[in-house]
Amino acid sequence: MSISAAQVKELREMTGAGMMDCKAALAETNGNLEEAVDWLRKKGIAKADKKSGRTAAEGLIGVAADASSAVVVEVNSETDFVARNEAFQQIVSNIAEVALTTDGTVEAVSQARYPGAAKSVSETVTDAIGTIGENLAFRRSAKLSVGQGAVANYVHNSVADNLGKMGVLVAIETEGNADAARSFARQVAMHVAATNPLALTAEEVDAAEVEREKAIYADQARQSGKPENIIEKMVEGRMRKFFEEVVLLKQAFVINPDVTVEQALKDAEKEIGATATITGFVRFALGEGIEKEESDFAAEVAAAVKK
Template sequence: MSISAALVKQLRDMTGAGMMDCKTALSETSGDLEAAVDWLRKKGISKADKKSGRTAAEGLIGIASGTDSAVMVEVNSETDFVARNEAFQDLVHAIADAALATAGSVDAVAAATLSSTGKAVSDSIRDAIATIGENMELRRVAKLSVGKGVVATYVHGAVADGLGKIGVLVGIETKGDVEAARKFGRQVAMHVAATSPLALTEADVDPALVEREKAIFADQARQSGKPENIIEKMVEGRLRKYFEEVVLLKQAFVINPDLTVESALKEAEKEIGAPAKITAFQRFALGEGVEREEADFAAEVAAAVKS
């Protein structure tokens, strides 16, 4: 079958593998993108989480906090120049503040009224586009609340209070000292910003993803020629290691790598003065999944496909 340049480019963006390897993988899997990713991994050419760094968008992540909740918004612009514009920063601040009073969906936030303009968020963004002369978009929203406790926040690469390139929310449920819980929650949020875990617990990891990883681990183990009973144990060990890498509570805590996040939470309970639980987390990295036009690279891929 014919493999398009766009498909080769998409696979390279996902895996970071070479163009010809990507073309071969797609040919071997009849153009099935996910199967091609697995083919590359089995050959040791790629890791599933490897990125080429070609996906990006400009703008800002904005965070606003209440007494027992916090919200995070991503507002995109075309250039970083606009993201440094004070008017744009004020707009993102205002959108985050308005979002705090909503249920936390993009539609609900778009319909909310900005106190600074007296207009809906969607209309205020359109006005800003006309004034600043660059396209903008409210791309996504996340909101966390706790019944008793605190939602801690962290902004990485901050350009102003509550505005930056990476934003994290962490819910800590406790009847103990709120400020102690907030302090620990902020440390966990910094950890999440650095490690980007997939899930809070093992049970929260997508079962389809777990099965996919197990199949890949088993295929890799069989290449060693070991018997099936040994392969099964090898897969179990690899899966435990996988969970330690992608599950927040199982990860080594960046603040103190001798502890897991789960163990660090138990230690923090001494300062909090009561049992505490991490209920959820949300992490936004500016522009993740949004791809810029790369004319030269596209031409390079096209040439490889034709060869």
């Protein structure tokens, strides 16, 4: 009998097994979903529990780079223990290398062929759920490139080469010495890891965030009873301070707090040998934005006793 794509999709969602494995299971069981699940479980491809439903907020950040580009990816697991698994580390490293050959979007990387396999990155991650024994997820990726210059990367809390708990990319466009540009860009990447700026320039800060801050400062100033023209000046002063705190180029440079990142870049142009411009940065911290499930162990034990 013919196996439909909808059947394969449903079985994948039920078991977390790869597409080809699901297709084979359905073919072996004449399209019977329950029997197909059992078939996969007997083969060790699907586990008894649905791992795809568990929160994956641990894992690793991986980076990869060539002469003019760099990428950063995040692959999540359920526990930090898996992040120390060599097989998992190899998967993250390979995904980063694959990302370097694409435009860096999750869609493109997911669909790209995984190294040494006839499967895509997405299928490989799904297959690994069965072999590693935890829910895994390729969550996000980003790529920076330059026409001339360099893109540097920095990994914080490194657990292996180019793998860790945080990854940062910084791109510098320049006609000068690329090695000198990369060296300075790496310093800026370390700065970004420490300060987590919201944007490269003040103009790039989210407009809603700017308006929210202005409204807060204006309300605070009005409580002092000062006239509106004075309040306006007070808000302007507070916003200048706000941008100094959240805009990369305006921040005090962590390596030399006496100068801003913008001034440090101008100073670095002497070594680079030409004008240089920071064109972008990316900062991935592991698990940020993922709502982790809180486990009540006592409640779990009580529930188990009642069964």
